[in-house]
Amino acid sequence: MASVQSVGRAFALLEAVGDEPSSLTELARRVALPISTASRLLSTLENLGAIERLDDVGLYRIGPSILKMASSIDSSTSLAALAHPELEALGHKTGEAAGLGVAAGYTVQYITQIDANQSVQVRDWVGVRIPMHLTSGGLVLLAHWPTDAVESFLERGLHAQTTRSVTDPDRIRERLAQILEVGVAWTIEEFEVGISSCSVPVFNGQGEVTASLSVHGPSFRYPKGDRERFEGAAKAAARRITELLGPQA
Numbered sequence: 001m002a003s004v005q006s007v008g009r010a011f012a013l014l015e016a017v018g019d020e021p022s023s024l025t026e027l028a029r030r031v032a033l034p035i036s037t038a039s040r041l042l043s044t045l046e047n048l049g050a051i052e053r054l055d056d057v058g059l060y061r062i063g064p065s066i067l068k069m070a071s072s073i074d075s076s077t078s079l080a081a082l083a084h085p086e087l088e089a090l091g092h093k094t095g096e097a098a099g100l101g102v103a104a105g106y107t108v109q110y111i112t113q114i115d116a117n118q119s120v121q122v123r124d125w126v127g128v129r130i131p132m133h134l135t136s137g138g139l140v141l142l143a144h145w146p147t148d149a150v151e152s153f154l155e156r157g158l159h160a161q162t163t164r165s166v167t168d169p170d171r172i173r174e175r176l177a178q179i180l181e182v183g184v185a186w187t188i189e190e191f192e193v194g195i196s197s198c199s200v201p202v203f204n205g206q207g208e209v210t211a212s213l214s215v216h217g218p219s220f221r222y223p224k225g226d227r228e229r230f231e232g233a234a235k236a237a238a239r240r241i242t243e244l245l246g247p248q249a
Contacts, residue, residue: 010041020107020129021059080112083241087114090237096217101137108138133158136185136199137212143179144209164189184231196222200238205246213238
């Protein structure tokens, strides 16, 4: 019985880690476990590759073994596989990393990424979940949510990741309205210092936003020059992916 209980607790921790990268103390609180018990289970999960620890910030996130299992499920027909050629073309055109993110609770989870052909690159974000208000991809998804869902998100209390993070609900509402108007979102070093990102929506056959398409790059070179060029390239790629997903109603 004790082993069954441990398995249940481990799954609860995995689910909590999947919601967003979190610290040991926060995870223990969310699953109502003593810190010592949570630490022991997290250590076991880390040894199995089910989670991994970001030593620089002390947070846990989903690990490579879970991502490998997830990616093996019907990958030939997945959104990531369908979008891959367009993301590659977008990466070549912009010279920066391009990827897709989908909503996962109150976070955006990146499901695929094409790396830039540059000596200095951004990290691989595949599998990472980030609170929606901190990234352009998350803001694009949030902008298309129903008003009551947006308000529920804003009422949770939003944390800042850098000095440039926007956490004021009124400012976020203004940003969401602008995103709906212009069809694009930018974040400059709001989640991680030195990284900038531009995102646009990808729609499914029913006209609903199914993903955000993002172009990420180091702030020292991106978005240097004409922002409209990057926005236009991202929007064109998103339109082609939308077309591949079928005719809109």
